[in-house]
Amino acid sequence: xxxxxxxxxxxxxxxxxxxxxxxxxxxxxxxxxxxxxxxxxxxxxxxxxxxxxxxxxxxxxxxxxxxxxxxxxxxxxxxxxxxxxxxxxxxxxxxxxxxxxxxxxxxxxxxxxxxxxxxxxxxxxxxxxxxxxxxxxxxxxxxxxxxxxxxxxxxxxxxxxxxxxxxxxxxxx
Amino acid sequence: xxxxxxxxxxxxxxxxxxxxxxxxxxxxxxxxxxxxxxxxxxxxxxxxxxxxxxxxxxxxxxxxxxxxxxxxxxxxxxxxxxxxxxxxxxxxxxxxxxxxxxxxxxxxxxxxxxxxxxxxxxxxxxxxxxxxxxxxxxxxxxxxxxxxxxxxxxxxxxxxxxxxxxxxxxxxxxxxxxxxxxxxxxxxxxxxxxxxxxxxxxxxxxxxxxxxxxxxxxxxxxxxxxxxxxxxxxxxxxxxxxxxxxxxxxxxxxxxxx
Numbered sequence: 001x002x003x004x005x006x007x008x009x010x011x012x013x014x015x016x017x018x019x020x021x022x023x024x025x026x027x028x029x030x031x032x033x034x035x036x037x038x039x040x041x042x043x044x045x046x047x048x049x050x051x052x053x054x055x056x057x058x059x060x061x062x063x064x065x066x067x068x069x070x071x072x073x074x075x076x077x078x079x080x081x082x083x084x085x086x087x088x089x090x091x092x093x094x095x096x097x098x099x100x101x102x103x104x105x106x107x108x109x110x111x112x113x114x115x116x117x118x119x120x121x122x123x124x125x126x127x128x129x130x131x132x133x134x135x136x137x138x139x140x141x142x143x144x145x146x147x148x149x150x151x152x153x154x155x156x157x158x159x160x161x162x163x164x165x166x167x168x169x170x171x172x173x
Numbered sequence: 174x175x176x177x178x179x180x181x182x183x184x185x186x187x188x189x190x191x192x193x194x195x196x197x198x199x200x201x202x203x204x205x206x207x208x209x210x211x212x213x214x215x216x217x218x219x220x221x222x223x224x225x226x227x228x229x230x231x232x233x234x235x236x237x238x239x240x241x242x243x244x245x246x247x248x249x250x251x252x253x254x255x256x257x258x259x260x261x262x263x264x265x266x267x268x269x270x271x272x273x274x275x276x277x278x279x280x281x282x283x284x285x286x287x288x289x290x291x292x293x294x295x296x297x298x299x300x301x302x303x304x305x306x307x308x309x310x311x312x313x314x315x316x317x318x319x320x321x322x323x324x325x326x327x328x329x330x331x332x333x334x335x336x337x338x339x340x341x342x343x344x345x346x347x348x349x350x351x352x353x354x355x356x357x358x359x360x361x362x363x364x365x366x367x368x369x370x371x372x373x374x375x376x377x378x379x380x381x382x383x384x385x386x387x388x389x390x391x392x393x394x395x396x397x398x399x400x401x402x403x404x405x406x407x408x409x410x411x412x413x414x415x416x417x418x419x420x421x422x423x424x425x426x427x428x429x430x431x
Contacts (some may be wrong), residue, residue: 006247009244010244014240017232017236017240017322017380018229018230018231018232020232021228021230021231021232021233021236022228022230025230028231031233032321035233035235035239035320038232038236038240039236039239039243042240042243043243045249046244048242052376066205077401107222107226108226111222111223111226111227112226112228114214115223115227126223127227127281129188130220130223130224130227131224131227131229135190136185136188136190151184151185155183155184156183158184158216158219158220158223161223162215162216162218162219165219165222
């Protein structure tokens with residue numbers, strides 16, 4: 001690849017590595033897996049960079065990161081006990097909700113545990129919205145779902161988290 | 174606006190995704206309906222607590238170093254691959270051109286070394302230095318790119334006749350980037366690559382022919398620092414454009430007991 005092209009890639013894409021890594025950390029819930037997935041994603045992005053003409057480079061990179069995370073996860077499915085499959089993930093969420101894990105600890109730990117316990121399709125919209133601060137249109141592009149679906153997933157995710165977090169009376173403790 | 178419509182729009186309302194008209198209708202309804210207003214407060218509370226409590230991660234240095242190494246390789250003739258094999262590196266003529274360029278770049282440095290040391294032929298030091306410079310050319314840094322010593326160390330099995338030490342030093346600011354096979358002194362030798370900030374550090378090692386020589390020597394050539402040591406029957410050369418002090422600190426981490 002021409003050096004100029006690589007320089008352009010570095011300018012457009014590399015400023016978003018923190019966002020990319022954050023998304024991967026929440027999707028894969030493991031720091032080493034997240035590093036591998038982001039490295040893979042950047043290489044994939046580089047290979048397809050000539051096809052990227054316009055649009056938001058951050059949303060574009062996050063789309064690839066998300067795909068790499070799911071591919072990564074698919075590759076480990078046999079060994080993995082946690083599934084991206086919604087029904088299984090929900091049962092994990094239910095069992096964790098009754099756990100001390102969620103009830104005790106600092107607010108930060110409880111919120112993190114609750115987010116980790118969400119099924120992936122709800123977790124990803126929460127991260128993309130609350131941490132990456134993407135617009136609905138960008139989230140819809142990243143997850144490949146219509147805006148209406150994004151809205152309803154975000155709403156379900158927040159409702160579930162609100163239920164786990166309670167009314168805020170524990171906030172002070 | 175009905176309560177059902179209002180509740181359905183609340184998410185988009187707090188995310189400022191509604192049109193001005195729609196937002197005005199929601200605001201008006203919230204002013205008159207205590208139930209919906211309470212739901213709105215809960216939602217804002219949830220969202221702000223999530224934002225405050227969830228960690229925004231920073232990409233670790235080791236990841237950035239791996240990506241930089243990948244990008245440096247990608248400017249070469251072959252598009253970046255995760256684990257490129259030596260055979261996949263460019264076609265014959267491209268390699269010849271690269272080799273010619275290396276000869277041109279290195280020869281000026283070597284004149285200097287040869288004069289200084291007053292040695293004839295190609296000394297080990299010269300070969301190590303030219304391997305280091307060649308490794309910095311696009312597409313030549315790593316044959317196996319990984320920050321995991323459990324990937325890098327076994328990769329050398331069957332490629333060189335020893336197993337180099339590949340300690341994990343990320344936490345000390347020397348992320349592992351990968352491994353490579355070079356040809357020095359008429360044999361395949363292991364090269365393990367680390368980074369320090371933007372500086373590439375090559376660690377060459379091969380079985381030593383003589384007895385252990387605990388003394389180590391260091392030299393500087395055209396801005397490159399070289400450190401040589403012999404440890405447990407292994408000849409080790411460390412080369413980088415990193416400053417002498419940090420490179421020596423690195424050598425002490427790499428070779429225990431020194």
